[in-house]
Amino acid sequence: VAKTEERNALRFYTPKMHADARRRLKLASELRQALLRNEFQLAYQPSIEMKSGRIVAVEALIRWRHPERGNVGPDEFIPIAESLGLIRQIDQWVLATACRQLMQWDEARLPPLRLAVNVSAGSFGHPDFLQGISQALESTGIPPKRLLVELTESAILRLGEDTQRAMQSLHKLGVAVAIDDFGTGYSSLAYLKLPAVEYLKIDRSFVTGLPGNPNDVAITEAMVAIARSLGLHTIAEGIETEAQHEFLLRAGCQEGQGFLYSRPLPPDEVARLLAPKTTGGKRLSLVPPKRA
Ligand code: C2E
Ligand code: MG
Ligand code: MG
Ligand code: MG
Numbered sequence: 001v002a003k004t005e006e007r008n009a010l011r012f013y014t015p016k017m018h019a020d021a022r023r024r025l026k027l028a029s030e031l032r033q034a035l036l037r038n039e040f041q042l043a044y045q046p047s048i049e050m051k052s053g054r055i056v057a058v059e060a061l062i063r064w065r066h067p068e069r070g071n072v073g074p075d076e077f078i079p080i081a082e083s084l085g086l087i088r089q090i091d092q093w094v095l096a097t098a099c100r101q102l103m104q105w106d107e108a109r110l111p112p113l114r115l116a117v118n119v120s121a122g123s124f125g126h127p128d129f130l131q132g133i134s135q136a137l138e139s140t141g142i143p144p145k146r147l148l149v150e151l152t153e154s155a156i157l158r159l160g161e162d163t164q165r166a167m168q169s170l171h172k173l174g175v176a177v178a179i180d181d182f183g184t185g186y187s188s189l190a191y192l193k194l195p196a197v198e199y200l201k202i203d204r205s206f207v208t209g210l211p212g213n214p215n216d217v218a219i220t221e222a223m224v225a226i227a228r229s230l231g232l233h234t235i236a237e238g239i240e241t242e243a244q245h246e247f248l249l250r251a252g253c254q255e256g257q258g259f260l261y262s263r264p265l266p267p268d269e270v271a272r273l274l275a276p277k278t279t280g281g282k283r284l285s286l287v288p289p290k291r292a
Pocket of ligand 4: 181
């Protein structure tokens with residue numbers, strides 16, 4: 001380290017920042033091995049129809065079971081995978097694995113669920129991605145309309161023109177797109193007109209303040225209104241309280257996800273939750289159907 005020039009810069013480095021940078025570096029090298037070593041797993045978070053409390057879909061969420069560090073969350077390692085160019089491989093693995101899982105649930109006679117997978121900007125724009133989608137659909141026989149691709153608003157901003165092409169191809173295949181973390185991306189709303197975009201996911205940061213925070217109330221109502229007038233389906237994220245559920249139901253939001261209904265679950269627990277008339281299977285506290 002050249003001491004003379006770097007001395008000023010070093011003053012701004014805290015020991016914590018240093019440790020964080022070292023952790024990122026180590027994770028980066030370990031991430032390259034993680035796929036080969038089978039360290040990734042998928043958890044599936046149910047999505048419920050607000051009116052009935054019925055589970056209508058699941059979202060696949062990646063988990064990294066690190067041999068020494070325990071669980072590393074996607075909010076930490078997905079950005080690293082993106083910067084290393086590993087995200088395409090990871091997203092393809094998620095897509096293939098989740099579709100296979102859905103096929104197994106179908107074979108086990110679970111009610112037909114919709115499956116959502118999260119896709120990073122770096123995967124979405126790439127031609128391999130569409131091929132991966134067609135392949136996954138073909139090899140599992142899953143109808144395209146049961147698959148949903150979740151893309152964050154900020155990812156769309158970075159993509160520019162590639163987005164439109166990828167969106168068009170997806171739409172041709174019959175696969176819909178959800179705008180994830182809607183309202184957090186500082187992007188224009190033009191993409192809401194794209195035919196492939198059929199779902200809006202209201203970000204948890206707005207749901208958290210419901211129903212007490214007037215700003216969150218106003219923003220949420222506006223988002224539902226935009227969605228409704230464009231014919232889009234709304235899904236609220238991060239619902240943790242009955243009061244949030246009640247508010248969103250009354251506001252006209254169609255679907256919800258959150259710890260109130262269920263945390264992300266391993267596949268066998270999804271099966272237990274949904275299997276018809278299980279013998280003493282554990283039921284989670286799903287919101288009871290509302291009377292009209
Ligand atoms: P996301 O797609 O917006 O997923 C929602 C996140 O909120 C998940 O965190 C979920 O566990 C969490 N969550 C759900 N309900 C609640 C709730 O009621 N309260 C709170 N506090 N949190 C809740 P997770 O699994 O850590 O994923 C974080 C993000 O990582 C995801 O945000 C998504 O952007 C990304 N991600 C996850 N899996 C994948 C993947 O396979 N590929 C890519 N590219 N990104 C992924
Ligand atoms: Mg998502
Ligand atoms: Mg989200
Ligand atoms: Mg998110």
